[in-house]
Amino acid sequence: MKRESISSDEALAKLKLVEREAVEDVLRALLECEHRRHEATEAHLGALGGLGREEGLRALGRAKEAGLADESAQAWRLTDAGRAVAVRIMRAHRLTETQLARTTSLPAAEWHGRAHQIEHVLSDIEVDRLADALGHPRYDPHGDPIPTREGDFPAPEGQALLSWPEGRPGVIAHIEDEPPALFARLAARGIFAGMRFVRLASAANTGCVLVIEARREEMPSELAALIRARALLADEDEVPSGACRLSDIARGASAEVLALLPGCIGAERSRLLDLGFVPGSRIEHELDSPLDGPAAFRVRGTLIALRRTQAEQVLVQPEKV
Amino acid sequence: MRLPVETDPLLREARDLRWQLPRNFNDRLTEAIYAESARIAERTVTRQGTSRRLAFQRRVDRVLTNPWTGFPVMGLLFAIVLWLTIAGANVPSAMIADVLLDKIYPVLRAAALGTLPAWLAGLLVDGMYLATAWVISVMLPPMMIFFPAFTLLEDLGYLPRVAFNLDRLFQKVGAHGKQALTMAMGYGCNAAGVIAARVIDSPRERLIAIVTNNFALCNGRWPTQILIATIFLGAMAPASLTGVVAAGAVFAVALLGFGLSLLCSWVLSRTLLRGEASTFSLELPPYRPPNVLRTLYTSLIDRTLFVLWRAVVFALPAGAVIWLVSNLHAGDHTLAYWAVSGMNPFAVLIGLNGIILLAYIIAIPANEIVVPSVLMLTVLLTGQAGGEHAAGVMFETGDEGVRSLLTGAGWTALTGVCLMIFSLCHNPCSTTLYTIYKETRSFKWTVVSALMPTVIGVVLCALIALVWRTLA
Known part of the structure; x- marks a missing residue:
C-alpha cells in the first residue's frame, strides 16, 4: 500500500496545478459521498467538488489513471490511495477553517473559500505544524471532525434537522457551508454547530421553529436544510428552563453564567474566560452605552464592556428578584 | 497516512478515547481552575465595605454614558x-x-x-x-x-x-472601539497613537487605526x-x-x-x-x-x-x-x-x-x-x-x-x-x-x-x- 501511495502521489505531482486541484476536489467529494452513503454519480460529484460536469468528468478520468478512484456500474469509489489523498485534503481544509475562525476576524462565510484555496498548497509538514499550533483540535467550526495525522476520524453523526421530531432536545451537529450565502445568514443570526435546541411544533412545510440555546428562531426550510442534528450525549444537559442570553438581561438585573456558547471562539473565548465569564460567575448588567452600542457588565468586581453580538454568546440564568 | 495501523496498544487506546472526550473539555478545565481560585479567595480574602464609593461611581457612570448627557x-x-x-x-x-x-x-x-x-x-x-x-x-x-x-x-x-x-x-x-483610545493618544502625538494601536488585536482593524490616526490633531x-x-x-x-x-x-x-x-x-x-x-x-x-x-x-x-x-x-x-x-x-x-x-x-x-x-x-x-x-x-x-x-x-x-x-x-x-x-x-x-x-x-x-x-x-x-x- 505504501508503494502505491507513493506512485499515486507522483502521478498527482505530474499534473498541472489547476488539474491537481480539480482531482483533489473530486476525491474529497467522493469521500463525502462515502460517508453519507450516497451513490457517487458523476453529476453529483461535479456539483459537490464545485466543478462543472465536464471538468468533473475530466478530473475523475485523471484520478482513475493515477489509481486514485475506480468506476463500476456508473458509480465511483475511492481506492485506498485516493482515500489517503482525500483525507489529507479534508484535514488541511478543516484545520485551516479552524485557524481562520480562531485567529482572524474574517466573517464566517469567508472561511470556506479561503480554506479551499489554502488546502491545496499546504504540505504535510505544514499541516502538521498547523495542527500543533492549534493544539490538535478535534472539531472544526462547522462541527465536523478533523482527521488526525493518521487519517483517523469518526463517521459523521446525526440526521437532517428537517426530519427531527418536535419536542425532542438535540444539538446542532453540523452546518453545511455551501451555498455560502445561506451559511452567512445562519452565522449572522449567531447560529453555530454545537448549540443545543428544541424543535417546537409548527405548521407543515414552513421550515421549522426552534428554541436554540434559550432563543426562539424561526428557520425557513432553505436554512434548516443546511443543518444536521444529533441527540444529546450522556455528558450534555438540556438548556435549563428560565435561561436566557446575557444580551437579554435588563439593566440593573443580575444573572449567573451557565455557558459560553460555541459562537464565541478563539482568542475572544479565552479572553472572556480570563475575565471571569465562566459557569457559576455572577454577572450584573450595569451600563448601556449610547446609540445601542456595547453594554457593560460587572463580573468579579470589574466592569467589562461587550458588544451585543458577544453578549449573545453567553448563556445565563437570571436571578429571581 | 504515514501510520495506517497503530501498533502500540497504549497509543491505540488513546486514539480511540480521543473522540470520546466531551467536546468542551478545554472549557471545563478553565472552569475548574476558576472554581478553585474562587474557593481559595473566599476563604482567605476579607473585604472592607466599599459600597458607598461603588454606588457613587455607578451614578457617575450613568451620567457619563447616558445617551443624552x-x-x-x-x-x-x-x-x-x-x-x-x-x-x-x-x-x-x-x-x-x-x-x-x-x-x-x-x-x-x-x-x-x-x-x-x-x-x-x-x-x-x-x-x-x-x-x-x-x-x-x-x-x-x-x-x-x-x-x-x-x-x-x-x-x-x-x-x-x-x-x-x-x-x-x-x-x-x-x-x-479602541480606535477612540489610539486617537486620544494621537491628540498628543501621532507616532505615539500609531504605537498605541497595538492594543487592537485584529490586524485589519489595527491597520485602519494606524492609517487614520493622522486625523487626530497632534500636539x-x-x-x-x-x-x-x-x-x-x-x-x-x-x-x-x-x-x-x-x-x-x-x-x-x-x-x-x-x-x-x-x-x-x-x-x-x-x-x-x-x-x-x-x-x-x-x-x-x-x-x-x-x-x-x-x-x-x-x-x-x-x-x-x-x-x-x-x-x-x-x-x-x-x-x-x-x-x-x-x-x-x-x-x-x-x-x-x-x-x-x-x-x-x-x-x-x-x-x-x-x-x-x-x-x-x-x-x-x-x-x-x-x-x-x-x-x-x-x-x-x-x-x-x-x-x-x-x-x-x-x-x-x-x-x-x-x-x-x-x-x-x-x-x-x-x-x-x-x-x-x-x-x-x-x-x-x-x-x-x-x-x-x-x-x-x-x-x-x-x-x-x-x-x-x-x-x-x-x-x-x-x-x-x-x-x-x-x-x-
Whole structure:
C-alpha cells in the first residue's frame, strides 16, 4: 500500500496545478459521498467538488489513471490511495477553517473559500505544524471532525434537522457551508454547530421553529436544510428552563453564567474566560452605552464592556428578584 | 497516512478515547481552575465595605454614558481643555517670546556679527537660533497645559468611557472601539497613537487605526490651529469672545478630524481592508482620584520635554534651511523666491499661498515648525521687515504682530481657514511615517497613510476656496 501511495502521489505531482486541484476536489467529494452513503454519480460529484460536469468528468478520468478512484456500474469509489489523498485534503481544509475562525476576524462565510484555496498548497509538514499550533483540535467550526495525522476520524453523526421530531432536545451537529450565502445568514443570526435546541411544533412545510440555546428562531426550510442534528450525549444537559442570553438581561438585573456558547471562539473565548465569564460567575448588567452600542457588565468586581453580538454568546440564568 | 495501523496498544487506546472526550473539555478545565481560585479567595480574602464609593461611581457612570448627557459631557470636557490651553497659553507665550526674541536675540546677534563672518552669524543666529526660539515660545506653553490636562482625564479613568460611548460609531464603520483610545493618544502625538494601536488585536482593524490616526490633531499642530484661529477667526468677534470663538473653531476642526477618521475607516473597510468589525471587550476601570503632582511631573517629563526636545532638534536644521533658501541666490532671486512663486498658482487655487506650501515641505520632519517657517518666509519675501532686519529673520512677537505681518502679506480669513484645514489633513510628519513603517512593515501602507490625508486636504481646501470666492 505504501508503494502505491507513493506512485499515486507522483502521478498527482505530474499534473498541472489547476488539474491537481480539480482531482483533489473530486476525491474529497467522493469521500463525502462515502460517508453519507450516497451513490457517487458523476453529476453529483461535479456539483459537490464545485466543478462543472465536464471538468468533473475530466478530473475523475485523471484520478482513475493515477489509481486514485475506480468506476463500476456508473458509480465511483475511492481506492485506498485516493482515500489517503482525500483525507489529507479534508484535514488541511478543516484545520485551516479552524485557524481562520480562531485567529482572524474574517466573517464566517469567508472561511470556506479561503480554506479551499489554502488546502491545496499546504504540505504535510505544514499541516502538521498547523495542527500543533492549534493544539490538535478535534472539531472544526462547522462541527465536523478533523482527521488526525493518521487519517483517523469518526463517521459523521446525526440526521437532517428537517426530519427531527418536535419536542425532542438535540444539538446542532453540523452546518453545511455551501451555498455560502445561506451559511452567512445562519452565522449572522449567531447560529453555530454545537448549540443545543428544541424543535417546537409548527405548521407543515414552513421550515421549522426552534428554541436554540434559550432563543426562539424561526428557520425557513432553505436554512434548516443546511443543518444536521444529533441527540444529546450522556455528558450534555438540556438548556435549563428560565435561561436566557446575557444580551437579554435588563439593566440593573443580575444573572449567573451557565455557558459560553460555541459562537464565541478563539482568542475572544479565552479572553472572556480570563475575565471571569465562566459557569457559576455572577454577572450584573450595569451600563448601556449610547446609540445601542456595547453594554457593560460587572463580573468579579470589574466592569467589562461587550458588544451585543458577544453578549449573545453567553448563556445565563437570571436571578429571581 | 504515514501510520495506517497503530501498533502500540497504549497509543491505540488513546486514539480511540480521543473522540470520546466531551467536546468542551478545554472549557471545563478553565472552569475548574476558576472554581478553585474562587474557593481559595473566599476563604482567605476579607473585604472592607466599599459600597458607598461603588454606588457613587455607578451614578457617575450613568451620567457619563447616558445617551443624552454622555456626548455633551464628552464634548464639553474636550472644549474646556482646549479653551484652558488657548486662554492660558497667551501670557506665558508672550513672556517667553519677550525674553528669547526681544532680549537675548539682539545681544546674540551683535556678538555673532562682531566675531564671526556675516554668513555664519546669519545662519546660526538669524536661522537656527530664531527658529528654535520661535518653536519654544509657540509650543511650550500650550503643551504645558494641554498634556497635564489630558493626562488627568486619562488617570481619572475617563478615556475608556469615551471608547465605550463611541464604540457603536466605530463598529458601524468597520473599526474597533479602541480606535477612540489610539486617537486620544494621537491628540498628543501621532507616532505615539500609531504605537498605541497595538492594543487592537485584529490586524485589519489595527491597520485602519494606524492609517487614520493622522486625523487626530497632534500636539505639533495644536499651536498652529490655536494661533491661526485666534488671529483670524477670534479677531472677527468682539474682544470678550475672542477666546471662545477661537476655541470653538479649533474644536470644529478637531471634530472634522474625528468625522474624517470615521469616514476613512468606513471607506477602507469597504475597499482595501474589507471585513467585518470583530469583537470588543474593554475593561472600564474604577474612577480613581488622580495624583495631581505625579501627573504634572510625568506629563512634563515624559511628554512635554520629550516633544519639545524633538521639536528643537528639528527646528535647528530647519532654521538653517530656511535661512539658506532665503539667502542663496539662483539667478536674480533667492531659492525661496523661485520655490514660492512656482507653487503659488496652485496654492492660491486651494486657498493657501506658496509660502505655506514651502513651509510644509520644510516642516516635513516636524509639524511644530510650520508656523515659524511661514513667518520667517513671509518676512523675507514680502520685504515687510523694514530696513534693520536681515532677510529670513523671524522677529514679530505677540498675536497682534503676527496678524499684521500676515494680513500685510495678503492673508485673509479664507487663508486662515484653509491653513487650519490643511494642517489637519496633510501627510504625517516623518517620525510618524517612520513609526507607521515600523509597525506595519509595509511600504504600501506607509504611502497610503501619507497620500490619503494630503489628497483629502487639497480637495477640501479647493472646495472651501471655491465656495468662499463664489459667495464673496
